[in-house]
Amino acid sequence: MQDIIAVESEVETGKLYAFDGKSPVVHSSVFLAAGARVIGDVEIAEGCSVWFNAVVRGDVERVRIGRYTNIQDNAVIHVTHFANPTEIGERVTVGHAAVLHGCTIKDGALIGMNAVVLDRAVIGAGSLVAAGAMVRPGTKTPEGVLIAGVPAKIVRELTDDERKMVAEGAENYMLYVKHYRSELPQRPWDLGTFAT
Ligand SMILES: CC(C)(COP(=O)(O)OP(=O)(O)OC[C@H]1O[C@@H](n2cnc3c(N)ncnc32)[C@H](O)[C@@H]1OP(=O)(O)O)[C@@H](O)C(=O)NCCC(=O)NCCS
Numbered sequence: 001m002q003d004i005i006a007v008e009s010e011v012e013t014g015k016l017y018a019f020d021g022k023s024p025v026v027h028s029s030v031f032l033a034a035g036a037r038v039i040g041d042v043e044i045a046e047g048c049s050v051w052f053n054a055v056v057r058g059d060v061e062r063v064r065i066g067r068y069t070n071i072q073d074n075a076v077i078h079v080t081h082f083a084n085p086t087e088i089g090e091r092v093t094v095g096h097a098a099v100l101h102g103c104t105i106k107d108g109a110l111i112g113m114n115a116v117v118l119d120r121a122v123i124g125a126g127s128l129v130a131a132g133a134m135v136r137p138g139t140k141t142p143e144g145v146l147i148a149g150v151p152a153k154i155v156r157e158l159t160d161d162e163r164k165m166v167a168e169g170a171e172n173y174m175l176y177v178k179h180y181r182s183e184l185p186q187r188p189w190d191l192g193t194f195a196t
Pocket of ligand 1: 094
């Protein structure tokens with residue numbers, strides 16, 4: 001990955017932490033809002049955003065996050081030790097307070113607010129996990145479907161409008177990053193970059 005920020009310079013901000021000899025590897029374009037915490041064996045690619053108080057904890061396994069993905073406020077991304085990493089693709093939206101644990105989220109999926117995706121589950125590309133869903137361990141879902149409920153089940157294929165809405169999630173968050181960066185210079189400690 002190019003344009004990597006050295007973790008040592010970020011420790012003071014309280015956003016990036018080395019753990020067990022491994023430091024997060026984060027592209028310089030990534031927006032880290034105040035209160036975000038990124039720990040250990042984590043790679044976050046170009047254009048991503050990690051919002052207020054989200055936690056990405058790659059302490060006992062790895063976390064990988066592809067380009068232009070957004071991890072919204074209070075989301076928790078974790079792993080199971082020596083067993084289940086968490087792999088998140090490109091242009092994924094992870095909604096507020098969602099929990100992703102030792103699972104795989106394919107490109108362009110949307111994880112609804114407060115949804116929980118458990119170990120070894122695989123969410124197909126462009127699929128929508130409804131708000132509040134609980135995806136059981138090992139569940140595999142195809143591309144482009146709605147997954148909802150507790151425990152979550154595949155409800156149906158997404159409509160064209162819903163596919164558009166899911167794709168727009170990632171686009172919208174790229175715009176929000178620009179907006180935040182234009183608003184926040186008056187408060188440099190809250191800039192959402194590594195520089196402060
Ligand atoms: C799924 C969603 C898009 C709405 O779907 P919808 O228009 O209500 O879908 P439908 O009317 O076709 O519902 C299909 C079925 O799924 C159920 N369903 C819809 N949303 C559900 C949810 N969140 N949890 C449980 N069941 C849900 C409906 O009750 C319906 O069940 P039924 O056929 O037994 O009546 C919406 O509920 C949602 O979860 N959006 C996620 C938004 C989000 O969190 N974004 C990220 C932050 S920006």
